[in-house]
Amino acid sequence: MVDTKQFASEPKKDLLGVDGTLQLHSVLMNRYRITGVLGVGGMGSVYQARDLQFPSAERYVAVKEMLNLSQDPQLRTISLRNFEREANILAALSHPAIPTIHEYFTHKDRAYLVMEQINGKNLEEILNTLTESLPVDMVVQWAIDLCDVLNYLHDHDPPIIFRDMKPANIMIDSYGRLRLIDFGIARTFQVGEKGTMIGTEGYSAPEQYRGEATPQSDIYGLGATLHHSLTGRDPRLEAPFTFADRPIREANPDVPGQLDAIIMRALAFEPSQRFANVLEMKKLFEAVRYGASGGGSVAIDSGAAPAQEMDDWGSAEAGGIDVRWKFKVEEEIRASPIVHDGIVFFGAYDHNLWAIDTENGQMRWKYATEAGISTDPAIHKDGNMVVVGSDDYAVYAIDIRSGRENWKLMTQGPVRSSPTVAHGHVFFGSDDGHLYATRLTTGRSVWKYDAGVPIRSKPTVTDELIIFGAESGDVYAVDLSGQLKWRFKCKRNVISSPFIYEGLVYFGSFDYHLYAIDIKNGWSVWRYRTAKPVLSSPIVADEMVFFGSADGNVYALDAFGGRERWKFATENQVISSPVYADGAIYIASVDGKVYSLDAKKGKERWSFETNGPISGSPYVHEGVLYIGSTDQNLYALKA
Amino acid sequence: MDWLRRFLGLQPAESPVSESEDKAAPSTSPTAAAPAATPETDSSTDDTQPNRNATAQLNEDGRTRQLPPLETVTDTSSTGTRLNYGLHSDVGQVRDNNQDAMLSFTACMSGAGDDVSFGFFIVADGMGGHEDGEKASALATQIVARHVTNDIFLSLLRGETGGDSERPTIIEVLRNAVQKANEIVSTQVPDGGTTVTASAIMGHSAYIAHVGDSRAYLIARDSIEHVTRDHSLVQRLIELDQLTPEDAADHPQKNVLYRAIGQSDNIDVDAIIRQIPPEGYLMLCSDGLWNMLSNEEIHQTILKQYDNPQSAAQKLVALANERGGPDNITVILVQIPV
Numbered sequence: 023m024v025d026t027k028q029f030a031s032e033p034k035k036d037l038l039g040v041d042g043t044l045q046l047h048s049v050l051m052n053r054y055r056i057t058g059v060l061g062v063g064g065m066g067s068v069y070q071a072r073d074l075q076f077p078s079a080e081r082y083v084a085v086k087e088m089l090n091l092s093q094d095p096q097l098r099t100i101s102l103r104n105f106e107r108e109a110n111i112l113a114a115l116s117h118p119a120i121p122t123i124h125e126y127f128t129h130k131d132r133a134y135l136v137m138e139q140i141n142g143k144n145l146e147e148i149l150n151t152l153t154e155s156l157p158v159d160m161v162v163q164w165a166i167d168l169c170d171v172l173n174y175l176h177d178h179d180p181p182i183i184f185r186d187m188k189p190a191n192i193m194i195d196s197y198g199r200l201r202l203i204d205f206g207i208a209r210t211f212q213v214g215e216k217g218t219m220i221g222t223e224g225y226s227a228p229e230q231y232r233g234e235a236t237p238q239s240d241i242y243g244l245g246a247t248l249h250h251s252l253t254g255r256d257p258r259l260e261a262p263f264t265f266a267d268r269p270i271r272e273a274n275p276d277v278p279g280q281l282d283a284i285i286m287r288a289l290a291f292e293p294s295q296r297f298a299n300v301l302e303m304k305k306l307f308e309a310v311r312y313g314a315s316g317g318g319s320v321a322i323d324s325g326a327a328p329a330q331e332m333d334d335w336g337s338a339e340a341g342g343i344d345v346r347w348k349f350k351v352e353e354e355i356r357a358s359p360i361v362h363d364g365i366v367f368f369g370a371y372d373h374n375l376w377a378i379d380t381e382n383g384q385m386r387w388k389y390a391t392e393a394g395i396s397t398d399p400a401i402h403k404d405g406n407m408v409v410v411g412s413d414d415y416a417v418y419a420i421d422i423r424s425g426r427e428n429w430k431l432m433t434q435g436p437v438r439s440s441p442t443v444a445h446g447h448v449f450f451g452s453d454d455g456h457l458y459a460t461r462l463t464t465g466r467s468v469w470k471y472d473a474g475v476p477i478r479s480k481p482t483v484t485d486e487l488i489i490f491g492a493e494s495g496d497v498y499a500v501d502l503s504g505q506l507k508w509r510f511k512c513k514r515n516v517i518s519s520p521f522i523y524e525g526l527v528y529f530g531s532f533d534y535h536l537y538a539i540d541i542k543n544g545w546s547v548w549r550y551r552t553a554k555p556v557l558s559s560p561i562v563a564d565e566m567v568f569f570g571s572a573d574g575n576v577y578a579l580d581a582f583g584g585r586e587r588w589k590f591a592t593e594n595q596v597i598s599s600p601v602y603a604d605g606a607i608y609i610a611s612v613d614g615k616v617y618s619l620d621a622k623k624g625k626e627r628w629s630f631e632t633n634g635p636i637s638g639s640p641y642v643h644e645g646v647l648y649i650g651s652t653d654q655n656l657y658a659l660k661a
Numbered sequence: 662m663d664w665l666r667r668f669l670g671l672q673p674a675e676s677p678v679s680e681s682e683d684k685a686a687p688s689t690s691p692t693a694a695a696p697a698a699t700p701e702t703d704s705s706t707d708d709t710q711p712n713r714n715a716t717a718q719l720n721e722d723g724r725t726r727q728l729p730p731l732e733t734v735t736d737t738s739s740t741g742t743r744l745n746y747g748l749h750s751d752v753g754q755v756r757d758n759n760q761d762a763m764l765s766f767t768a769c770m771s772g773a774g775d776d777v778s779f780g781f782f783i784v785a786d787g788m789g790g791h792e793d794g795e796k797a798s799a800l801a802t803q804i805v806a807r808h809v810t811n812d813i814f815l816s817l818l819r820g821e822t823g824g825d826s827e828r829p830t831i832i833e834v835l836r837n838a839v840q841k842a843n844e845i846v847s848t849q850v851p852d853g854g855t856t857v858t859a860s861a862i863m864g865h866s867a868y869i870a871h872v873g874d875s876r877a878y879l880i881a882r883d884s885i886e887h888v889t890r891d892h893s894l895v896q897r898l899i900e901l902d903q904l905t906p907e908d909a910a911d912h913p914q915k916n917v918l919y920r921a922i923g924q925s926d927n928i929d930v931d932a933i934i935r936q937i938p939p940e941g942y943l944m945l946c947s948d949g950l951w952n953m954l955s956n957e958e959i960h961q962t963i964l965k966q967y968d969n970p971q972s973a974a975q976k977l978v979a980l981a982n983e984r985g986g987p988d989n990i991t992v993i994l995v996q997i998p999v
């Protein structure tokens with residue numbers, strides 16, 4: 023438990039008489055004898071003084087001194103008049119959390135405000151010297167007190183906006199009571215600064231930089247102050263308006279979710295998304311402090327989504343996903359479908375390559391291989407062929423219309439690498455350790471590249487290179503004649519298929535990383551570490567790279583620098599690879615669901631749950647999403 | 662290689678820059694393990710002493726000296742792939758000292774049928790009174806250059822860079838270099854700060870590390886793109902749709918940065934890779950330029966003298982000066998070969 027007596031203050035004498043401060047024992051207005059310095063503000067010092075009016079009583083006051091810095095005589099007069107006006111307003115305020123103003127006067131080029139001395143420390147000092155986090159209950163009590171005093175100010179006629187809510191302007195006295203100091207009166211003497219400067223206020227609401235200040239601005243400042251108090255992270259040391267990037271409960275697990283939600287709502291960028299008034303906020307803090315009662319939690323839930331933007335997509339309620347049809351096969355579907363010419367093709371563990379009409383979900387044909395299929399089919403348009411590899415060691419080219427075999431090529435091991443069709447050839451890897459380049463028309467192997475270990479990644483082919491990963495953790499780039507151009511070594515195997523964008527090759531590895539390497543020489547440009555292996559094949563869209571990890575998250579990183587833009591947590595491993603269409607990402611999870619996420623923010627648009635884990639990837643074509651599940655169904659959903 | 666060593670003020674040793682040199686900075690740790698590096702006798706291995714050979718030169722009094730205008734510099738060492746660049750820095754019309762620093766070097770290697778040209782460029786805009794601004798920008802420039810040279814270019818010449826996940830990535834090297842500069846500036850020039858925008862160019866790839874509000878642009882005949890993100894309060898407000906770019910242009914706090922070198926122990930450095938189109942440009946500049954000229958004006962000026970980056974750089978600076986030149990102006994223009 024924090025002992026509030028530690029907040030008692032000791033005025034400093036050694037600061038007196040230096041740098042233009044008043045001398046010890048000097049007397050102002052024949053009444054205030056200076057006895058120490060209580061603090062230093064932006065425009066001058068705050069002194070402790072003995073009030074000589076009461077010679078036999080030891081009565082101390084705080085004397086706040088402000089230098090009138092304006093050079094221009096006219097500006098000086100305006101500053102002074104503003105000061106007097108504000109001092110009069112302050113003197114008329116009466117609230118237990120606001121120090122009483124005794125009087126004000128000016129002397130030489132300085133203005134003075136005499137007020138009640140608070141025996142305490144300002145919250146900034148307290149936060150700076152803190153070694154452990156503040157008790158949550160204590161912070162909630164301060165929150166309630168701050169709401170109360172802000173409500174008093176906002177209710178004043180005319181309303182007073184505090185404008186500068188921050189720890190430095192809050193004092194906690196030796197009884198643990200909270201007082202609000204610094205009503206910005208010093209601002210009347212400030213002159214504009216020029217030149218590049220570093221550092222932002224950190225606590226001010228975005229609209230205050232447009233010159234707007236409303237009760238909602240104070241609500242934001244209060245939210246920022248509480249966020250700092252609970253997380254210990256000073257917002258002035260962070261990029262502005264990034265509170266949402268520092269979740270309160272990550273820094274301080276003692277904070278209840280309700281409290282977190284109140285503070286995050288106060289910190290919404292749009293004033294209209296915050297609370298309508300501080301009273302509303304105060305009630306919710308009280309519910310946290312004294313136990314929820316009377317709908318407090320309900321109000322939070324409705325407003326808590328910190329209001330970035332409402333779902334542009336019109337979120338689909340549970341079960342609201344339109345299933346156009348589903349098609350059940352005889353075994354699990356582990357790979358991904360592909361659509362061509364009104365037909366969706368996919369392989370299943372039941373040994374078959376299936377061809378289903380996209381319109382009605384009726385079977386066109388099926389072709390039986392001799393073992394399970396765990397690769398994705400590829401289409402050769404001109405030849406009207408669909409190519410697929412099977413665990414029976416073979417790769418097949420099947421006629422799209424008839425479903426009859428064109429050719430079959432045997433390798434020395436199961437084929438777990440999905441084929442890629444390009445340059446009149448089909449490229450694929452085999453567990454026999456080779457990458458094969460095979461002529462599409464004949465099925466004859468032109469060359470094979472010996473990697474020595476199984477190749478299970480689908481090769482990516484450019485105009486010059488074939489790039490693929492191997493079980494050794496090597497990623498190879500060979501030219502179209504099968505000569506090695508470069509090789510990149512990861513710590514563990516690479517199943518993920520490379521994606522190429524703007525001179526970079528992106529892929530994931532079992533060593534937990536997503537890599538971006540230079541396509542010209544294989545040097546690593548950047549990498550990003552997740553918490554589990556990355557089997558998912560990345561894609562790039564909108565200058566972001568998207569992929570899933572076995573740690574359960576879907577990630578979006580900046581494609582050029584690898585900085586995290588967002589991540590989305592599913593309930594199990596994400597082995598599936600993402601698909602991008604019209605600003606949305608589609609990806610499935612071993613949790614059995616296929617998700618549609620907003621590509622920019624990573625917010626869920628909808629999800630659809632199947633009856634088994636999903637390891638394959640969706641295919642989106644003309645507004646329809648096709649996904650196979652280990653529940654043995656292929657689903658056609660409205661994307 | 663000798664030129665590189667001389668350039669960096671390195672001794673002809675096996676490992677030209679070792680980590681311990683930074684720690685040998687006398688005022689931070691006088692008892693550090695490398696006693697040879699006394700600044701009076703040997704400024705060359707001391708990060709605190711601005712190097713005489715760097716483009717960002719300091720006079721005896723510590724001020725950045727006005728650079729003489731250069732002819733367009735073309736790296737003529739070989740066939741094919743060459744970097745063509747121009748640079749110019751000016752105090753402007755209002756200030757009496759130039760707190761901007763800049764640095765450039767290029768190299769070209771050819772052999773075994775391979776042409777590799779690389780270059781390294783930095784613009785840094787210092788801030789702080791009592792010459793702290795120019796000290797911070799010069800120091801940061803030099804430290805970043807040393808680390809990048811050692812960890813990218815020299816390791817490249819040693820044949821070390823390559824396809825291996827054990828090595829730090831190029832982006833990590835760049836980030837570390839700027840973080841190192843941050844540490845040293847924080848201790849050596851506690852009251853100064855600086856922006857840093859640095860780019861290593863290899864072939865058509867530009868690796869860019871960035872802190873503050875100096876900028877990097879990619880420019881082609883038909884396009885101009887600002888590729889770094891200003892770490893300024895107003896930019897952040899624009900990103901949140903809380904301020905329009907027009908309002909930001911004359912916002913009273915438009916010069917407020919939330920991130921700069923020399924301000925805190927830890928710094929988050931932006932680092933990216935971008936491809937420069939064939940015959941396209943990478944431009945680095947301080948806010949003294951982009952505050953005065955629109956992207957469109959910058960683009961037009963470069964188009965008018967497309968294959969002469971030195972003349973374009975001087976013209977850009979002259980234009981900013983015509984508009985009043987309230988701040989120091991620095992421009993580096995690098996043209997990538999076909």
Ligand SMILES: Nc1ncnc2c1ncn2[C@@H]1O[C@H](COP(=O)(O)OP(=O)(O)OP(=O)(O)O)[C@@H](O)[C@H]1O
Pocket residue numbers: 060061062063064065066068084086121137138139140141142143144190191203204205206208209
């Ligand atoms: N009534 C008071 N009793 C005791 N100490 C006080 C009192 N008022 C102010 N102080 C102390 O003096 C410090 C400066 O006060 P204040 O914030 O009002 O100054 P300021 O000039 O307005 O500063 P700024 O505008 O930079 O916030 C406070 O942080 C506090 O520690």
Ligand SMILES: [Mg+2]
Pocket residue numbers: 218786947948949988989
């Ligand atoms: Mg500047």
